[in-house]
Amino acid sequence: MKNDQAPSTIDYEAYVDGQLDAARRFAVEDHLSRHPQQAAQLMSDLSLRTGLQLLHVALPPLSAGTAALAQRLQQPSPPRRRLMPAAMVAAFGLVASSLVLMSWLRSPPAYVIDALSSHRTAMLRATLASQLESPGFDAEEILRATQISMPALPEGWHVTDVQLFPYPKGLALLIAVRTTGNQALSIFAVRERSSAPARPDAVREGRQSIAYWSENGVSYALTGDGEPAAIDATAETLAALWKS
């Protein structure tokens, strides 16, 4: 059998993975047809693959949240800018690649990513008719219930949504606000000591920027569309206002 060249490892693996064109597939099969022991190994490898497929046929029932989001993704892209309320622009704004996300994850404290995702969820909630916002906000009550102090907001800002949700060390609070300039921002606060500085620092992720700082054992983040410098300046104002 002068020409009965055994397939290379690469060809063999590629055969199992269904990656070969007909000519190379034929070469592998022709060889194996004369080598029963290797052919049996191939069948065993193929059965691993088929077994894995069988194991993944069934999926648990789709959760309502996932179904709603999938439904939303199937709708045509909403017209941008002109007809969209500002909140939707924020929620659907272009986001830089996750590489950017991961590169800045190294420096800011971990809760900043949660602040960002809560912000986006809040902006999405604002666009969903079935999700009622809860704009009632009572700083005293929140403080009593969560030990998170949320001092007064600047004059002219109004609260559009307040959400409390579980966090590894207690509760996190998210307050969505609309500023006097009609900008949609969110303030995220969690009772957790973190590496966040006392004076706000800001980072950017896609269209949003997040300023983060801490005060008296509470870590805060301010998230909104725009340049980090602008969000940072707003956060400085807030932090200063709260100190006074």
Next chain:
Amino acid sequence: MAESPPDSLFHDLDDDLSSMRRYARSLCADASAADDVVQDSLLKALERRDSFRAQGSRKSWLLSIVHNVFVSGLRRRQAESLRDQRFAETLTQQLPAEQEQQARLAEIARSFAGLPELQREVLHLVAIEGMSYQQAAEVLSVPIGTVMSRLSRARAAMRKHNDNDEHDDAQPASLRIVGGRDEE
């Protein structure tokens, strides 16, 4: 799902959604964590929908989002501890009761669940989702050679697991395929 206009690049999402859910489950090794990853991924897909190009593979695009959401989040660490035991059980629980070769499938489930994350994710994409090496490389953002070597190691680990459990065959088949001369 309800009718959606034909102009949407995201119509008929069911199959791709199932792919996202399966892949998230293999990554997270936990159904509810997987559901969170899928939801976060859908939110990201909504945010970035304008960056998706019609000529690209939608499934690859969506699975790469699932992948990035998983690796950039806390779930990766959670998955480490859950992977081995519960995940294999989850997979086999859903087999139809009349499925023959239950034991063999349970074995495959256990060895798959026990694979290191980097091998499991690539094996999932190629074996379960039927992706080409090139597509898997794109989803994972690694060179195609890395895909092939991880797959090869994954398969070797699963064979080893499998061989350890074989009791009847006297002579194990040779695992070496280069230069096989058994019939000459």
